[in-house]
Amino acid sequence: MTAPTSAIRTRFAPSPTGLLHIGGVRTALFSWAYARKHQGVFVLRIEDTDLERSTPESVAAIMDGMHWVGLDYDEGPFYQMQRMDRYKQVIAQMLASGHAYHCYCSREELDAMRAEAEARGEKPRYDRRWRPEDGKVLPAAPAGVSPVVRFRTPIDGVVAWDDQVKGRIEISNTELDDLIIARPDGTPTYNFCVVVDDWDMQISHVIRGDDHVNNTPRQIHMYQALGAAVPVFAHLPMIFNDQGQKMSKRRDAVSVVDYDKMGFLPEALLNYLARLGWGHGDDEFFTMDQFVEWFDLADVSPSPSRFDRDKLLWLNAQHIKTAEPQRLAERVAAFLTDKGVDTASGPALTDVCVLLKDRSQTLVEMADQAEYFYRPLVPSADVAEKHLTPDDEARLGFFAEGAARLETWDQASLGAFIKDFVKQQGVKMPQVGMPLRAKVCGITNTPSVDAVLALIGRDEVLRRLAMRN
Template sequence: MTTPIRTRFAPSPTGLLHIGGVRTALFSWAYARKHGGTFVLRIEDTDLERSTPESVKAILDGMHWVGLDYDEGPFYQMQRMDRYKQVIAQLLESGHAYYCYASKDELEAMRAEAEARGEKPRYDRRWRPEAGKTLPAPPADVPPVVRFKTQLDGVIAWDDAVKGRIEIAASELDDLIIARPDGTPTYNFCVVVDDYDMQISHVIRGDDHVNNTPRQIVIYQALGATVPTFAHLPMIHNDQGQKMSKRRDAVSVVDYDALGILPEALLNYLARLGWGHGDDEFFSMEQFVEWFDLKDVSSAPSRFDREKLLWLNAQHIKATDAARLAERVAGFLAERTIDTSSGPALADVVTLLKDRSQTLIEMANQAEYFYQPLNPTAEIVEKHLQPEDEERLKLFAEGAAKLESWDAATLGAFIKDFVKQQGVKMPQVGMPLRAKVCGITNTPSVDAVLALIGREEVLRRLS
């Protein structure tokens, strides 16, 4: 490619970082990385009523958590107001924009008249300068907006890198307001100036922006700028086929962090929503960058499958270094005031549990009994801790206390001998042992569990 590849992620700080936004960021990041380009982060914070510092922090923290590193930014639109005003003045001077003094009442009347005629409500361009047209004197009591002078006929077209050729009739477009009565610029205008100044080559974003694209293209053209390549990604639906909502679904990065999902698993899953590489499901971000191409992105909406995400998370847990997993699990245990400093090394516990857990929450749940005994349920007591079981465990403890060493191999051999001596089957010893020492019966190999908990603590719990 002859033009340097520059992509951007431009969220509005009006809430938490949404997983749809994360997927947009992921695809933009991957495209830049694939082509040795630049990935830019821009915060579109001109919505003063809804934008908050807390939301900005949530975006930055979310990007850090998922590991999508940006090369430039973050840039903030509110810090670029002078530049926007400069470009508005330029468009007014070149005749591509004009002042409009239509009052709110006049605009409402235009809307009502259009609807009465069965037409699409729109501004009637009464303040638009045209050859041979005489404009009225500007009213002194109406602060004007600035409107962009959109072409009146023909089509605005682009070759979307995901959706293919898209053509919109110019007659469908209004004269877009690019500056409000107080002089503040509007979204569609700011986006164009930002992408122009930042030399963005590829605008990769959700397909809810398709209707904005023709409005933005005409502004690029008026500025004499190269129109970037647009790629509109399909929406993500929930398992009911509906657009994901904050009320029904886990939609923010924070939600998935709290659920015990690894960031690389979430990215792996989001990569597969609308994009594919053969039958590959489980892959690293390095592989994704190597394989990624916009031509492989589907234009159809994707459906979020929680079970597939959990499966992928389990695969990434298995492949992740135990020390790193232990850091995350320690945080979940600390929230429950469980002290891991006096028990076995948490990394060793994690190593034992990592093949049995779909989430870090599950792993933390299973790790609890290594540091404090759990109370068995009445059902477990009824099934596995009857008087004969307790008597057998007492004999087991007496024998175990005499072992020369306390490791999984020694314990395994001792348990087998004990089972044989007692003339019972393995579950008749193993299940009561788990119930008494751990408080649950679903654990890894009992000899490995006892070895990690330690001789002193195991004997204390058995007594």
């Protein structure tokens, strides 16, 4: 492992059993920001020991998701499956030191222990029958049985830590049993691997979801047994949906891939996730540089957060307004291609994005609005009935005749021409502007009509005005 360049070392350690969840992204964001704030090191570790559920596709999804949101890591990715020899070495060390022991209990014996404990009204647990003690005579090891390895948990006292989010937590050791750290085939278990990894990688701060709180006392005991420094723990609150329920893949958009497909900017999603459980006064819209400057674990709330899609949409709109038009155009082009729209002939998409970025909450919405710049849309029956009457069509014919004679075709010239035309016709601006939008664009909700006509171009505008609906 690389020697640390700073005292602060954090990590993000997802399991590749599915897509990258937004709860995981928030954990990664807070870990990343803490490391960046303190000029530390951010490590990516893939916890892939669940062979039945871990897949290469999920690993790729995690890597793609991290790349999309822009959370750069300094070391890794490290893969647990490539560290099996190291885990076995530490297990042998713990067996030799007496901090672990072999247990030969069968599944039937363990089930019987649980049933007896429940009958007595006690918490079901392993009765430590194979745990070595002074003066205790252990049963003879049964022939042909491969044992598990259990950690020798202290029986008396409490295990405690000062959680950076939840405050002081103390758990009696009587609540803990002797955890299995290696299965009969020798493969190590999750809690053990995490401890060895964090020890070897010199992780100073473990920032993770509060569903891991119950694992923490067991892990602290193992750090201490190994003579390793116990990291600082910060357990982040859960994220609930707008119904106050834990977010579900069946009900909610929980993968970062979903938000990419829905047209959200990664910085907007990170901005929103940062505000779930953390705050800096009344600041809502901010950059990641500002977040890193402001972030402190002491400001993270221990209470669950509720996901508000309307707030995310608002933040996305703010980030779209400040984004570079060329970057917007590159993403919007992909959505337009999906719609079968060819942007090669027509106005520069960058210019279209400049015109639309103050009116769009998502890039999908921007692509929908951009479509009429590249091909005419058929107005709905309601729009045609209201804005393309015979009188409107006749007036648009006169408009086309005058527009064709314009010396220059730009927004300023078109704006002046439209103003004069309205005056000549003796009507109000909407009586010209709305039919123009309906005829040329197919919809009536567009930016300033002179700006729209200027971008679409003289030839195309005149062609559309001459079309019969």
